[in-house]
Amino acid sequence: MNVTMGRHPHVIACYSYSYKLHSPGIGPGATADNNPKATQLPISISSHQLRVKQSISSNSVGGRLMASSNGCNNLTTKNYLRHVESLNNIPSGAGKISQLNAVILGEALASEENDLVCPSQEFSTQALVPSPQKYLEMYKRSIEDPSGFWSDIASEFYWKMKWNEDEPVCSENLDVSKGNINIEWFKGGITNISYNCLDRNIEAGLGDKIAIYWEGNEPGVDATLTYAQLLQQVCQLANYLKDIGVKKGDAVVVYLPMLMELPITMLACARIGAVHSVVFAGFSAESLAQRIMDCKPKAVITCNAVKRGPKVLNLKEIVDAGLTECVKNGISVDVCLTYENQLAANRESTKWQEGRDVWWQDVVPKYPTTCEVEWVDAEDPLFLLYTSGSTGKPKGVLHTTGGYMVYTATTFKYAFDYKPSDIYWCTADCGWITGHSYVTYGPMLNGATNIVFEGVPNYPDPGRCWDIVDKYKVTIFYTAPTLVRSLMRDGNEYVTRYSRKSLRVLGSVGEPINPSAWRWFFNVVGDSRCPISDTWWQTETGGFLITPLPGAWPQKPGSATFPFFGVQPVIVDEKGVEIEGECSGYLCVKASWPGAFRTLYGDHERYETTYFKPFPGYYFSGDGCSRDKDGYHWLTGRVDDVINVSGHRIGTAEVESALVSHPQCAEAAVVGVEHEVKGQGIYAFVTLVEGVEYSEELRKSLILAVRKQIGAFAAPDRIHWAPGLPKTRSGKIMRRILRKIASRQLDELGDISTLAEPGVVDQLIALADT
Numbered sequence: 174m175n176v177t178m179g180r181h182p183h184v185i186a187c188y189s190y191s192y193k194l195h196s197p198g199i200g201p202g203a204t205a206d207n208n209p210k211a212t213q214l215p216i217s218i219s220s221h222q223l224r225v226k227q228s229i230s231s232n233s234v235g236g237r238l239m240a241s242s243n244g245c246n247n248l249t250t251k252n253y254l255r256h257v258e259s260l261n262n263i264p265s266g267a268g269k270i271s272q273l274n275a276v277i278l279g280e281a282l283a284s285e286e287n288d289l290v291c292p293s294q295e296f297s298t299q300a301l302v303p304s305p306q307k308y309l310e311m312y313k314r315s316i317e318d319p320s321g322f323w324s325d326i327a328s329e330f331y332w333k334m335k336w337n338e339d340e341p342v343c344s345e346n347l348d349v350s351k352g353n354i355n356i357e358w359f360k361g362g363i364t365n366i367s368y369n370c371l372d373r374n375i376e377a378g379l380g381d382k383i384a385i386y387w388e389g390n391e392p393g394v395d396a397t398l399t400y401a402q403l404l405q406q407v408c409q410l411a412n413y414l415k416d417i418g419v420k421k422g423d424a425v426v427v428y429l430p431m432l433m434e435l436p437i438t439m440l441a442c443a444r445i446g447a448v449h450s451v452v453f454a455g456f457s458a459e460s461l462a463q464r465i466m467d468c469k470p471k472a473v474i475t476c477n478a479v480k481r482g483p484k485v486l487n488l489k490e491i492v493d494a495g496l497t498e499c500v501k502n503g504i505s506v507d508v509c510l511t512y513e514n515q516l517a518a519n520r521e522s523t524k525w526q527e528g529r530d531v532w533w534q535d536v537v538p539k540y541p542t543t544c545e546v547e548w549v550d551a552e553d554p555l556f557l558l559y560t561s562g563s564t565g566k567p568k569g570v571l572h573t574t575g576g577y578m579v580y581t582a583t584t585f586k587y588a589f590d591y592k593p594s595d596i597y598w599c600t601a602d603c604g605w606i607t608g609h610s611y612v613t614y615g616p617m618l619n620g621a622t623n624i625v626f627e628g629v630p631n632y633p634d635p636g637r638c639w640d641i642v643d644k645y646k647v648t649i650f651y652t653a654p655t656l657v658r659s660l661m662r663d664g665n666e667y668v669t670r671y672s673r674k675s676l677r678v679l680g681s682v683g684e685p686i687n688p689s690a691w692r693w694f695f696n697v698v699g700d701s702r703c704p705i706s707d708t709w710w711q712t713e714t715g716g717f718l719i720t721p722l723p724g725a726w727p728q729k730p731g732s733a734t735f736p737f738f739g740v741q742p743v744i745v746d747e748k749g750v751e752i753e754g755e756c757s758g759y760l761c762v763k764a765s766w767p768g769a770f771r772t773l774y775g776d777h778e779r780y781e782t783t784y785f786k787p788f789p790g791y792y793f794s795g796d797g798c799s800r801d802k803d804g805y806h807w808l809t810g811r812v813d814d815v816i817n818v819s820g821h822r823i824g825t826a827e828v829e830s831a832l833v834s835h836p837q838c839a840e841a842a843v844v845g846v847e848h849e850v851k852g853q854g855i856y857a858f859v860t861l862v863e864g865v866e867y868s869e870e871l872r873k874s875l876i877l878a879v880r881k882q883i884g885a886f887a888a889p890d891r892i893h894w895a896p897g898l899p900k901t902r903s904g905k906i907m908r909r910i911l912r913k914i915a916s917r918q919l920d921e922l923g924d925i926s927t928l929a930e931p932g933v934v935d936q937l938i939a940l941a942d943t
Contacts, residue, residue, distance in 0.1 A: 288688075288729060288730060289727045289728070289729065290695065290704070290727065290728045290729075290730065291727045291728075292704060292723065292724045292725070292726075292727075296677075296704070296723065296724050297724040297725075299724075300590050300722075300723060300724025300725065301586065301587055301590050301591075301722075301724075302587060302590075302722045302724060302725045303724055303725065304724075304725060305725060305726045307725070308722060308725045308726070308735075311738055312736070312738055315738035315739040316739065316741060319341070319342065319343060319739060319764075320341045320342045320343070322738065322739065323342050323343075323358075323579060323739065323767060324338065324342055326579055326583055327342070327359060327362075327575070327579045330364065330369050330373070330578065330579065330582070330618070331364065331368060331369055331372075331373050332362050332363060332364045333363040333364060333365075333548045334361070334362060334363035334548075335362055336359040336360060336361045336362035336551065336575075337360075337361050342358055342359055343356075343357065343358050343765060343767075344356075344357045344360060345357070345764070345765045347763070347764070347765065347785060347789075347790055347791060347792060348785075348789045348790040349781055349785050349786050349789050350789050353777070353781070354777075354780065354781045354784075354785050356765045356769050356771055357551075357552050357771075358551060358552075358575060358576030358579075358765075358767045359551035359552075359575040359576060359579070359767075360550070360551060360552055361550065361551070362550070362551040362575050363548045363549065363550060363551075364548065364549070364551060364574065364575055364578065365443065365444065365446075365546045365547065365548055365549060365574075366443050366555060366574055366577075366578045366614060366618075367407065367440045367441070367443040367444035367546070368444070368546045369578060369618055370440060370613075370614065370617035370618055371400060371403060371404040371407060371440065371617070372404065372546075374400050374617070374620040375400050375401055375404060377620070379400050379620045380399060380400050380401035381399050381400075381401065382399060382400055382620065382622065383397050383398070383399055383622045384398050384399060384400045384402075384403045384617065384622065384623065385397065385398045385403065385433055385436065385622075385623055385624075385625050386596075386622065386623070386624045386625070386645050387432070387433045387624075387625045387626075387627070388624060388625070388626045388627065388628070388641055388644075388645075389516060389627050389628065390479075390480045390481065390482070390516070390627045390628035390629075390632070391480070391516070391628075392633065392637075392640070394516065396433065398433060400620070403437070403440075404542075405542035405543075406433075406437050406542075407437055407440045407441045407444060407544075408441075408444070408540075408541065408542050408543050408544035409537050409538060409540040409541070409542055409544075410437060410438060410441035410537050410540075411441040411442075411444045411445050411544040412540035412541055412544050413510075413536055413537050413540050414441060414442070414445060414447065414472065415445055415544075416540070417471070417472060417507075417508050418471060419442075419445065419447050419471045419472060420445075420446070420447070421445065421446030421447065421547050421549065421553075422446065422447070422448065422553075422554070423447050423448065423470070423471045424447070424448045424449075424450055424468040424469065424470040424471065424557065425438075425442050425447050425448070425449050425450070425470050425471060425472050425473075425474060426450050426452060426461075426464060426465055426468065426470040426472075426473045426474070426506075427439070427442075427449055427450065427451040427452065427473075427474045427475075428451075428452050428454050428456075428461060428473060428474070428475040428488060428491075428492055429451075429454055429474060429475060429476055429488075429512070429603075430454045430476065430479035430481075430486075430488070430514075430602075430627060431602055431603065431625055431626060431627045432476065432479075432512065432514065432625075432627060433625060434476070434512050434533070435451070435603045435625075436603065436612065436613045436617075436625065438474050439451065439556070439603065439609070439613050440613070440617075442556075443555060443556075443574075444544060444546060444547065445544070445547045446547035446549050446553065447471075448468075448554045448555065448556060448557055449555075449556045449557075450464060450468050450470065450556065450557040450558065450559070450569075451556070451558065451603055451604050451608075451609070452464050452559070452604060453602055453604025453605060453901070453902070453903070453927070454475075454479065454486070454488055454602075454604060455486070455604070455901065455902045455926075455927050455929075456491075456604075456926070456927050457491065457924050457926035457927065458491045458492075458493075458494035458495040458498060459495070459498065459924060460567070460924060460926075460927070461491065461492065461495035462494075462495040462496075462498035462499050462502075463559075463567060464559050464567065464569075465495060465496070465499050465504065465506065466499055466502055466504045467559075467567075467569055467774065467775065468557055468569065468774060469504060470506060471506075471507070471508070472506065472507070472508040472509070472510060473492060473496065473506050473508070473509045473510070474509075474510045474511075474512075474533075475488050475489060475492045475509065475510070475511055475512070476488055476489070476511060476512035476513070476514045476517075476533075477489045477511055477512070477513055477514055477517070477518045477520070477522075477523040478514055478517035478518035478523075479514055479517050479627070480516060480517045480627075480628075481627075481628060481629050481632075481902065481929075482628065482629045482631070482632035483632065485517050485518065486517075487518065489511055489523055489524065490524060492509060493524060493526070496509065496529075506529070507529065508529065508531060509526070509529050509530045509531070510531050510533055510536075510537075511523070511530055511531065511532055511533060512532075512533040512534070513532055513533065513534055520532070549574055550574070550575075551573065551574055551575025551576065552573045552574070552575065552771070553573060553574050554571055554572070554573055554574070555572050555573055555574045555577055555578075556571075556572055556609065557569045557570065557571055557774050558570050558572070558605075558606055558609065558712055560606075560712045560713075568773050568776075568779070568783075569773055569774030569775065569776075570606075570712050570713055570770045570773065570774075571770055571771055571772050571773065571774050572715055572768075572770050572771070573771050575767075576715075576766075576767030576768060576769070577614075577715050577716075577767070577768050578614070578618065579767050579768075580715055580716045580766060580767040580768030581610045581611070581614045581615040581618065581715060581716045581768060582614070582615055582618035582619055583716075583738070584610075584615065584716040584717040584720070584737060584768070585610075585611060585615030585616060585618070585619055585621075585716075586619055587722055587737070587738070588680070588706045588708060588717050588720045588721075588722060588723075588737070589649045589651070589678050589680060589706060589723070590678055590722070590723040590724060591619055591621060591649070592648075593620065593621075594648075595621060595622070595648045595649050595677075596622050596624070596645050596646055596647050596648050596649070596675070597616055597621050597622065597623050597624070597647070597648070597649045597651075598623070598624035598626070598641070598642070598645070598647045598649070598650050598651070599611045599612050599616075599623075599624075599651040599652070599680075599682075600626065600630065600638070600650075600651065600652040600653070600656065601651075601652075601653070601682070601903060602902065602903050604903070605712075605903050606711070606712040606715075607651075607682055607683070607903075610715060610716050610768075611651060611682075612625065615716070624641065624645055624647065626641065629902070629929070630652075630656055630659075630660070631659070631660075631663070634667065635659075635660055635663035635664075635667040636667040636668070636670060636671060638650075638652075638656075638660070639667070639668055639670075639671035639673055639698075640671060642671065642673055642675065642676060643671050643672050643673065643675070646675040647675055647676060648675050648676060648677050648678065649676075649677070649678045649679075649680065650676055650678075650679050650680065650698075651679075651680035651681075651682060651706075652680070652681065652682070653681070653682055653683040653684070653903070653904040653905075654681055654683060654684055654685070654686035654687070654690055655683065655684070655840075655900060655904035655905070655906060656904050657681070657686065657690045657693065657694045657698075658687075658690050658833065658839060658840045659839075659840070659904075660698075661690060661693050661839060662839035662840065662860065662862055662863055663863065664863065665697050668697050668698055669697070673698065673699075673700065674700075676698070676699055676700075676702070676703050677702070677703055678703055678704060678705075678706060678723050679694060679695070679698065679699050679703045679704070679705045679706070680705065680706040680707075680708060681694070681705060681706070681707045681708065682708050682710075683903075683904065683905060684810070684826070684905075684906075685731065685733075685807070685808040685809070685810060685826045685830075686707055686731055687731055687826070687829060687830035687833050687834070688730040688731040688830060688834070689830070689833050689834045690833065691705060691707065691730035691731050692730050695730070704721065704723040704724065704728060705721070705728065706720055706721050706722075706723060707720070707721060707728075707731070707732065707733050707734070708720040708733065709733040709796075709806070709808050711794065712770075713769070713770045713784065714766070714768060714769060714770070715767075715768025715769060715770060716737075716766075716768040717737050718736060718737055718740045718742065718762065718766070719733040719734065719735065719736050719737065719740070719742060719806050719808075720733060720734065720735075720737055721733070721734045721735075729801075729805050731807065731830070732801075732805040732806060732807050733806050733807070733808055734805050734806065735804065735805070735806070736806075737766075739766045739767070740762060740766050741762060741763050741764050742760060742761070742762055742798075742806065743760075743761050743762070743763055743791065744756055744757070744758040744759065744760060744761075744798055744799075744800055745758055745759050745761050745788055745791070746758050746759070747759075749787075749788040749789070749791070754800070754802070755800060755801055755802040756799070756800055757797065757798070757799040757800075757809065758797070758798065759787075759788070759793065759794075759796075759797060759798075759812060760794045760796045760797065760798035760806075760808070761788050761791035761792060761793050761794060762791060762792040762794065763790065763791050763792075765792070769792070795811055795812055795813075796808055796809070796810065796811055796812065797809040797810060797811070797812050797814075797815055797824055808826065809824030809826050809827060810824050810825050810826040814826070814844075814908065816828075816843075816844075816845035816853050816854075816855055817845075817852055817853050818848075818851050818852065818853055818854065818855060818886060818887070823855065823883070823886070823887050825842075825843040825844065825845075827883060827887070828841075828843045828855060828857065828879055828883065828887055828889065829841045829842060829843050829857075830882075831878055831879040831882040831883055831887070832857060832859060832875055832878065832879060832889075834878060834882065835874065835875055835878045836862075837861055837862050837865045837871060837874075838859055838860070838861060838862070838875060838878075839860045839861060839862045839863070840859075840860040840895075840898060841857055841858065841859050841860070842857070842858045842895075842898050842906050842908065842911055843855060843856065843857045843858070843889070844856050844858075844908055844911045844912045844915050845912075846890075846891075846912075846915045846916050847916065848890065854890035854891070855887065855888070855889045855890050855891075856889065856890065856891045856893065856911075856915040857875075857889040857891065857892050857893065858893045858895040858898060858911055858915075858937070859875060859892055859893065859894060859895055860895045860896065860897060860898060861894070867894045867943070872892045875889070875892055876888050876889055876892065891915075893914075893915070893937070893940065893941065894940050894943060895933075895936075895937055895940070896933070896936050896940075897930060897933040897936065898911075898933065899911065899925065899928050899930075899933050899934055899937070900928065900929050900930070900933075901927050901928060901929065902927070902929045907925075907927075907928065909923065910922055910923070910925065910928075910934060911937075914934070914937050914938060914941065917941070919938060922934065
């Protein structure tokens, strides 16, 4: 196989090798030819699978591998494969390996000793990207010819007017020393994302295909919308919004739970060129007011109440309090459109302000089911989504239309190996970026059938997810590591009582997934059949930046693996110097990608300062990352989640993973605290497996697990027993609260209203000195 050389990092190809395994003790420069103990290990790495053809003798364990390739001697780290020598060394796995082994999908369980999970030939044969070679070919073009690569993909969508095809599709400056940061994709192209999600699919014959299966909080409560029905409801709301004066460029704040009306509202805003700002329906009145005052919307859309599990949340009361706070600060909103969610509350129990509040059901259904599209420039704003900032003031991340549309559609298609017959379920709420990109826009741009779930995954019992999977024959299941670990804690029986035979691809999002949780997800939920797309991305990136492509290459439990097309990740040191080969450092991206956000609303200076000034010429993710000798990327958590203990930089995710590897630990969260000797100490909140009791022996055992896996320098200074961890309803651990508890700054806990279980905070405080 001939490979053209270039300049691209992190890319793998696929070859056949004859590996020579050396026993321990052979010095540098030694070869198998002069060592009688060397064991020949024939390994065939095809485009579809990796199989160990001969087991390794016991006297070889712990040795090192040297590779000789067939006709591939030109593959060196001097060239564009500089961070991966094309599997010149067989991928070494996620953890300590006592023998060289590999798992083929569907054939065996992944364990500590089987750290490579390889796609089966059957899976790879039907995959969109069936081999490392195909990935290499596509990735190479996406970097060397981004205009051609992305233009070809963008042309699959409807454009009222094409961008100037005589110019590059992208114009950018990521270097603050050269002027204002600026990113533009498909500038001059005229399109509409709502039209591409709905009308385009209907015109392609998908009008009668189910767009949304809606599953209510209570089992047995459900509904469906076809693409044709969805378009009609979107048009009715769009016509209403136009009638009350909402125009292109106006903001609309959306405070809705996971009803079908939430994606309907997003698509209706996009249809008329309005900018939606979805606020997670769980944020406090104060947090909602902050967002309203920042973007000054023409309308707020909410519902009276929602049930999450057994609890009723009165959302309208929160909106009322938020709007009252806004009025005190000189900001008023003329219209509060309220959907009557009869499953949670009736009209009579809903507080009402005449002249401002309007019932959705009284007005929206009266409007026509067709609505003209407002055609917008590719760089016109699509939505605002506020994310937490280190200063406490939320950051209004602004995404525009054209590039985001193309990127979310493409990442969804390839990262999940999407097929038109798939039934897709992402458990995220549309109040977060995952719900924007991979509940609403990405799936619908591909004409997918999508599940929208109102409830919580452990109601009425921890088997609810798998009940839904079986009910709808879900094929792609995308969720958060926090949920995976929570379900692990509840035991396998809640999973195995259901078939789950429809599943073919799993996905992970939100934070690094530790290898033990990865293995449980793979072995128990996926029956060792389903590859896991462990995606790394951010609110700011719009879509996946580093992700496995199912069927393309071996996976390592816990690794996000390799960059998506068009993405050039680099790891830099404190001075911004790119680090080659195996390393750890700050994760940055050089050159933009279509889904990148364009600014922070009303604060471009903060945008530049936060993301581009730390390392001029790069987008700084704020995350730490390790790259192993095989080029696989391992996210180590936020840089501000890195603890400096006596000069040792320790990622909290690394310590958490070590703790969770203990058989009696269900979940762990680690924060740094001041230490008078070491500068910072390691403070670990530990949730035990159901039925396991707290004990001093167990505390010592947990600390020992970290010492063994990482080293004595990473041993926690304190184990804090935690019946539960403070999480948002989307599953995100609120580490800010844990830091305050660990440092005993209990009067500075701040807003805990967004927590799924606020009572957990009191439990943790009560256990602080046990």
